[in-house]
Each structure stands twice: as structure tokens, then as C-alpha cells.
Amino acid sequence: MIRTIKTEEVTKNIREMCIEANHYLSRDMDKALKNAVESEEAPLGKKILCQLQENLTIAAEELIPVCQDTGMAVVFAEIGQEVHFEGILLEEAINEGVRQGYTEGFLRKSVVKDPILRENTKDNTPAVIHYSVTEGDKLKLTLAPKGFGSENMSRIFMLKPADGIEGVKNAILTAVKDAGPNACPPVVVGVGIGGTFEKCALLAKQALTRAADEHSKIAYVKEMEEEMLYKINRLGIGPGGLGGTTTALAVNINTYPTHIAGLPVAVNICCHVNRHVVRVL
Amino acid sequence: MDKHIVTPITAEVTKDLRAGDYVYISGTVYVARDAAHKRFMEALDKAEECSIEKGQEEVERKQAGALPFPVENAVIYYMGPSPAREGRPIGSAGPTTASRMDKYAPRLLDLGLKAMIGKGKRTQSVMDAIIRNQAVYFAAVGGAGALLSKCIKKSDLVCYDDLGAEAVLKLEVEDFPAVVVIDCQGNNLYETAVRKYAKEV
Ligand code: SF4
Numbered sequence: 237m238i239r240t241i242k243t244e245e246v247t248k249n250i251r252e253m254c255i256e257a258n259h260y261l262s263r264d265m266d267k268a269l270k271n272a273v274e275s276e277e278a279p280l281g282k283k284i285l286c287q288l289q290e291n292l293t294i295a296a297e298e299l300i301p302v303c304q305d306t307g308m309a310v311v312f313a314e315i316g317q318e319v320h321f322e323g324i325l326l327e328e329a330i331n332e333g334v335r336q337g338y339t340e341g342f343l344r345k346s347v348v349k350d351p352i353l354r355e356n357t358k359d360n361t362p363a364v365i366h367y368s369v370t371e372g373d374k375l376k377l378t379l380a381p382k383g384f385g386s387e388n389m390s391r392i393f394m395l396k397p398a399d400g401i402e403g404v405k406n407a408i409l410t411a412v413k414d415a416g417p418n419a420c421p422p423v424v425v426g427v428g429i430g431g432t433f434e435k436c437a438l439l440a441k442q443a444l445t446r447a448a449d450e451h452s453k454i455a456y457v458k459e460m461e462e463e464m465l466y467k468i469n470r471l472g473i474g475p476g477g478l479g480g481t482t483t484a485l486a487v488n489i490n491t492y493p494t495h496i497a498g499l500p501v502a503v504n505i506c507c508h509v510n511r512h513v514v515r516v517l
Numbered sequence: 518m519d520k521h522i523v524t525p526i527t528a529e530v531t532k533d534l535r536a537g538d539y540v541y542i543s544g545t546v547y548v549a550r551d552a553a554h555k556r557f558m559e560a561l562d563k564a565e566e567c568s569i570e571k572g573q574e575e576v577e578r579k580q581a582g583a584l585p586f587p588v589e590n591a592v593i594y595y596m597g598p599s600p601a602r603e604g605r606p607i608g609s610a611g612p613t614t615a616s617r618m619d620k621y622a623p624r625l626l627d628l629g630l631k632a633m634i635g636k637g638k639r640t641q642s643v644m645d646a647i648i649r650n651q652a653v654y655f656a657a658v659g660g661a662g663a664l665l666s667k668c669i670k671k672s673d674l675v676c677y678d679d680l681g682a683e684a685v686l687k688l689e690v691e692d693f694p695a696v697v698v699i700d701c702q703g704n705n706l707y708e709t710a711v712r713k714y715a716k717e718v
Contacts, residue, residue: 278714280539280696285660291664304599304609342608344599344682354552356681385614385636385659413643417707418614418637420659430712457633472715476658477637478696479710509660 239373241324249515253383254377255341257511258301259434265510269486272422279478288508303509306343307381309334316372327365335359358444361459379499380445380512386423386505389415392437395499404429404501410478411503417477420507424448425487428502430494439490440504445512448486461487525590526631528651534697536704541692543595546592548686553620553677557584581628585676585685588629595635597682605608606672609662612636619643626650634695648703655695667695
């Protein structure tokens with residue numbers, strides 16, 4: 237049965253999601269920070285983690301964005317194939333939601349119209365939108381505003397099959413080490429393994445939207461997530477990069493089939509302000 | 518060690534600051550990031566062109582005057598705030614990555630800039646300029662913009678309004694928390710503290 241969704245509903249929801257994501261972190265991030273405060277060994281690191289918690293409280297109570305870099309809006313739109321849209325073009329509806337959310341919600345406009353000419357679009361549009369078609373008659377929207385302090389430290393490695401799992405682990409550690417204090421640690425590390433050049437980057441971005449306390453369903457991947465988290469937290473970088481035992485709060489890895497000749501690995505680093513809001517229409 | 522310091526910051530003050538000190542800064546702080554720094558450099562180039570035949574001293578005098586804020590013993594905060602809600606001086610206001618200003622910082626330090634607040638690593642040439650000018654680099658906690666905004670009591674536009682979130686602002690701050698990362702002797706907390714907590718894998 238075909239189900240009709242009015243695109244004005246999409247606009248309204250995206251608008252609210254932009255504001256929500258930038259003022260309240262999801263529960264899993266809250267919990268991860270709380271655990272980190274307890275386990276952190278460095279006194280300064282502990283102090284910084286406490287400040288991050290206090291920051292979240294102030295953000296929620298006084299409606300001040302958690303971070304001033306309210307990000308570029310990344311949207312995953314999973315469209316059930318029985319959905320029919322009515323109204324303006326879906327893409328326009330999403331961008332209109334971003335426009336309204338960022339202007340009416342007192343969020344920072346950080347998008348420039350052209351990467352070289354660099355004129356600000358003044359309403360944080362356009363969003364980066366990834367569409368996929370799924371079964372059913374629902375529209376699932378995931379909004380993940382992405383700050384660029386950590387985005388700038390993300391990497392792609394085109395490894396050789398012979399590099400194997402050790403090569404992948406080294407790539408992850410290298411990316412986190414090089415990011416150091418710049419990515420606002422403690423970070424969440426999204427990793428994509430497999431696919432093609434662009435597919436592994438997308439996998440890594442998607443991995444960041446997975447809850448911090450949820451593991452991969454593939455046994456060896458789950459093991460690798462745990463091992464990498466352990467190893468990253470022994471690098472010494474710590475909260476704010478000022479030394480400590482909490483460098484990452486989670487490592488989320490997604491995989492996909494790939495070519496016989498390749499082993500692409502993307503490491504998308506996100507700060508502790510890992511924003512993601514999901515709504516199903 | 519916890520220290521309270523008041524701007525403007527002189528060499529008298531920076532000489533006693535050590536990497537790892539926790540400081541609370543009060544007073545005037547100027548806000549500028551990438552686009553504003555680019556304009557500072559254009560203003561300095563212009564002043565240099567106009568006075569180069571009158572000698573180095575005149576160039577420096579003209580250059581200091583060409584900047585839209587008094588650079589001598591000043592503090593620059595690398596930051597681009599979110600818009601203020603009604604009745605508030607500023608929105609969320611945490612530090613941005615300092616390395617994007619590395620290209621410009623040594624020139625400002627040589628003109629008298631004494632302190633920078635940001636987050637993340639600096640290049641060797643910034644490190645050298647910090648030592649040469651008895652300056653200091655502070656880190657504020659990245660991603661704590663709501664918390665840090667509470668220490669900002671007043672915010673006035675200085676110039677470059679057209680740059681939006683990148684305009685130059687003059688802030689009055691009270692007990693703004695920061696950590697000394699690079700001190701005037703060239704100690705770098707990002708290196709020493711990380712080594713201290715790094716463990717065998
Ligand atoms: S990296 Fe994250 S926490 Fe740091 S400034 Fe950017 S958005 Fe904020």
C-alpha cells in the first residue's frame with residue numbers, strides 16, 4: 237500500500253532535529269562521558285571531563301548549543317519504497333528544515349557556497365544528504381550535524397589485501413594519533429572497511445551514528461572495536477589532548493564487501509559532541 | 518598550579534607561566550579566526566608598503582596602527598561563536614583549531630601579541646615566535662562552548678561584520694578557564710603530558 241508523506245512534515249521535523257541535536261546529546265554519549273569520568277587517571281583529564289558534563293547541563297538548561305561549531309548538517313534519509321511524497325521536492329524540504337532550524341534556533345551558520353570562493357550561505361544550507369531506499373512505508377531520518385575540528389582529522393587509506401587486519405588496526409591508530417588534540421578528544425571513531433573509495437567513507441560516517449554502547453553484530457568486528465578502544469586509550473592523548481587515559485569513548489566499525497584487489501579503510505573522527513538524532517515518519 | 522591572570526598580559530606575567538598551569542583569565546580578549554586573520558595580514562602588508570622606505574621602526578609603528586585592535590600585550594581567542602539569544606552577550610563560545618592560524622600568528626607575535634587561546638597543535642615557527650617574544654599559548658576545552666560562554670560578560674563588534682561568525686569581537690571575560698600548553702621557554706604540554714600517560718600496547 238502506498239503511503240503519502242507531506243514534505244512539509246519533513247521540513248518541520250528536520251527543523252526540530254537541528255535544534256535538538258545541538259542542545260542535547262543522545263543518552264549513549266551522556267553515559268559514555270559519565271563512565272569516562274570514573275575511569276580517567278589524569279587529574280587534569282578528570283577535571284576536563286567534569287567540565288564537559290557541566291557543559292551538557294548548561295547547554296540543555298539554558299539552551300546554549302553544546303558547541304559553537306553547530307556543524308554542517310548531514311542527513312541520512314532512508315525511504316521505504318511504498319512511500320509517496322507530496323509537496324516540494326524532498327531535497328528542498330530537508331534544506332528548508334535546516335534553514336529554519338539554524339536561523340530560528342540561534343545556531344551558527346558555518347557553510348560556504350563554494351569551497352574556493354568561500355562566501356557564507358548565511359543559513360547553513362545545503363545539507364549533505366544520503367538517500368537510500370528500504371522496504372516498508374516509512375521515512376527514517378537521521379540528522380548528524382558534523383563539526384569540522386574533527387572532520388578535518390579524518391582519513392582514507394587505500395590498503396592492499398595483504399595488509400590485512402593488522403594494516404586496518406594500524407590505520408585506525410595512526411589517524412587517532414595524528415588527530416591528537418585537534419579533534420577535541422575524547423573522540424568517537426567511526427571506521428568503514430571495504431566497498432570502494434567513497435563507500436568506505438560513507439560507512440565510516442554511518443558508524444558514527446550508531447550508539448556508543450552498541451557493538452557490531454559481526455564477531456570479529458566487535459572484537460576489533462573493543463581492542464581498538466583499549467589501544468587508543470593507551471595512547472596517552474587524553475581529554476582535550478592534555479594527557480590521560482580517555483582518548484576515545486567508542487570505536488564503531490562498519491564493513492562491506494570489496495574488490496579482490498583492495499582493502500579501503502576510512503576513519504571518520506568525531507569529537508565527544510557526537511550529535512545524532514533519529515526520527516521515523 | 519592554578520593562577521589568576523588579568524589582561525593585558527605582559528612578559529612579566531608570561532615568564533612565570535609554565536606548561537601545565539591552570540589559569541583563569543579576566544579582562545579584555547579579542548576574538549579572531551581564519552578570515553579575520555587573512556584581513557589582518559592584508560592590512561599589515563598595506564602598512565608595510567606605505568612606510569618601507571622610512572625604515573623598520575616606522576614600518577612596525579604603522580603596522581601596529583593598521584590592526585583594528587591594540588596588539589601590544591593583547592590576547593587573541595581563536596573562536597567563532599554561535600548567535601546570542603536575546604538578553605545574552607554571546608552564544609556558545611568554545612575554541613577553534615589553532616593550527617589554521619599558524620601561518621599568521623608569528624607576524625602578530627612579533628608585533629606584540631602576547632597570548633593566544635585555542636585548541637590543538639602549533640607549528641615549530643609559532644613555537645619559535647612564542648619563545649622569541651616571551652608569549653604564551655593557552656588551550657581552552659574544545660567542545661565546552663556553553664560552559665565557556667558563561668565566563669563572557671560582554672561582547673562588542675570590532676570590525677569585519679560582513680564575516681558573520683568570523684567577525685572580530687572584543688570580549689570582557691571573567692575567570693575564563695584555560696591551560697598553558699606552550700610557555701615562553703618552549704615547553705609543550707601536548708607532548709609531555711601525552712608521553713606521561715602513554716602505555717605499552
Ligand atoms: S571538533 Fe567538535 S567539539 Fe571540537 S569545536 Fe568542532 S564541533 Fe566542537
